[in-house]
Amino acid sequence: MQHRLLGLRGNAYVSRMKEIMKADGALIVKRFEQIIAEDGRFTPKHLGILASEFRLPLTVLDDYLPDLTGGRYPSGTWERLRQRGYTAKAIGVQWD
Numbered sequence: 001m002q003h004r005l006l007g008l009r010g011n012a013y014v015s016r017m018k019e020i021m022k023a024d025g026a027l028i029v030k031r032f033e034q035i036i037a038e039d040g041r042f043t044p045k046h047l048g049i050l051a052s053e054f055r056l057p058l059t060v061l062d063d064y065l066p067d068l069t070g071g072r073y074p075s076g077t078w079e080r081l082r083q084r085g086y087t088a089k090a091i092g093v094q095w096d
Contacts, residue, residue: 002095004055021064024054028061029068042073044081048091058088 008016021028028050035046051058062078081091088094 002055003051003057005057005060006095017060020054020056021068025064025068028054028065032065032069032073036072044086044091047078047081048088048093051088051093058093 004020005013005016031050031053032042035049036042039046047058047061050056051061054061058078062076065073065077066075
Protein backbone atom coordinates (compact mmCIF):
# COMPACT_ATOMS: atom_id res chain seq x y z
CA MET A 1 0.00 0.00 0.00
CA GLN A 2 1.29 3.46 -0.92
CA HIS A 3 0.13 6.86 0.18
CA ARG A 4 -2.54 8.54 -1.90
CA LEU A 5 -0.30 11.32 -3.21
CA LEU A 6 2.41 9.08 -4.64
CA GLY A 7 3.69 10.27 -8.00
CA LEU A 8 1.88 13.60 -7.96
CA ARG A 9 3.82 16.86 -8.26
CA GLY A 10 3.07 20.55 -8.29
CA ASN A 11 -0.51 21.64 -8.84
CA ALA A 12 -1.78 18.07 -9.15
CA TYR A 13 -0.30 17.26 -5.71
CA VAL A 14 -1.79 20.34 -4.07
CA SER A 15 -5.17 19.84 -5.72
CA ARG A 16 -5.39 16.19 -4.66
CA MET A 17 -4.18 17.02 -1.15
CA LYS A 18 -6.95 19.62 -0.76
CA GLU A 19 -9.55 17.16 -2.07
CA ILE A 20 -8.43 14.55 0.44
CA MET A 21 -8.48 16.98 3.34
CA LYS A 22 -11.93 18.22 2.38
CA ALA A 23 -13.25 14.67 2.14
CA ASP A 24 -11.41 13.12 5.10
CA GLY A 25 -10.64 16.06 7.39
CA ALA A 26 -13.53 15.35 9.77
CA LEU A 27 -12.61 11.64 9.88
CA ILE A 28 -8.99 12.49 10.67
CA VAL A 29 -10.07 14.76 13.52
CA LYS A 30 -12.45 12.10 14.84
CA ARG A 31 -9.64 9.52 14.84
CA PHE A 32 -7.24 12.04 16.45
CA GLU A 33 -9.76 12.64 19.24
CA GLN A 34 -10.39 8.92 19.63
CA ILE A 35 -6.67 8.28 20.09
CA ILE A 36 -6.42 10.97 22.76
CA ALA A 37 -9.53 9.65 24.53
CA GLU A 38 -8.10 6.12 24.57
CA ASP A 39 -4.46 6.92 25.43
CA GLY A 40 -4.66 10.32 27.08
CA ARG A 41 -2.11 11.82 24.69
CA PHE A 42 -0.95 11.89 21.09
CA THR A 43 2.51 10.40 20.51
CA PRO A 44 4.76 10.02 17.45
CA LYS A 45 3.50 6.45 17.09
CA HIS A 46 -0.05 7.82 16.86
CA LEU A 47 1.05 10.14 14.05
CA GLY A 48 2.29 7.04 12.24
CA ILE A 49 -1.05 5.33 12.84
CA LEU A 50 -2.93 8.26 11.30
CA ALA A 51 -0.59 8.36 8.31
CA SER A 52 -1.06 4.66 7.70
CA GLU A 53 -4.81 4.60 8.25
CA PHE A 54 -5.48 7.53 5.94
CA ARG A 55 -2.59 6.71 3.56
CA LEU A 56 -1.10 10.20 3.79
CA PRO A 57 2.49 11.40 3.96
CA LEU A 58 3.58 12.58 7.40
CA THR A 59 4.40 16.02 6.03
CA VAL A 60 0.81 16.45 4.84
CA LEU A 61 -0.63 15.43 8.19
CA ASP A 62 1.82 17.69 9.98
CA ASP A 63 0.72 20.62 7.80
CA TYR A 64 -3.01 20.06 8.26
CA LEU A 65 -3.39 18.68 11.80
CA PRO A 66 -2.80 21.99 13.63
CA ASP A 67 -5.70 23.62 11.77
CA LEU A 68 -7.93 20.54 11.82
CA THR A 69 -7.49 20.07 15.58
CA GLY A 70 -7.76 23.71 16.56
CA GLY A 71 -4.13 23.82 17.64
CA ARG A 72 -4.21 20.71 19.83
CA TYR A 73 -1.59 19.22 17.52
CA PRO A 74 1.43 21.57 17.59
CA SER A 75 2.57 22.97 14.26
CA GLY A 76 5.89 21.60 13.01
CA THR A 77 5.82 18.47 15.15
CA TRP A 78 7.03 16.13 12.40
CA GLU A 79 9.92 18.43 11.52
CA ARG A 80 11.03 18.52 15.17
CA LEU A 81 10.74 14.73 15.37
CA ARG A 82 12.89 14.37 12.26
CA GLN A 83 15.52 16.65 13.79
CA ARG A 84 15.57 14.31 16.80
CA GLY A 85 16.24 11.34 14.52
CA TYR A 86 12.78 9.88 14.03
CA THR A 87 11.93 8.28 10.71
CA ALA A 88 8.55 7.37 9.27
CA LYS A 89 9.42 3.70 9.57
CA ALA A 90 10.38 4.13 13.24
CA ILE A 91 6.91 5.42 14.09
CA GLY A 92 5.18 2.64 12.21
CA VAL A 93 4.65 4.00 8.70
CA GLN A 94 5.56 1.52 5.99
CA TRP A 95 4.77 1.98 2.35
CA ASP A 96 5.16 -1.02 0.06
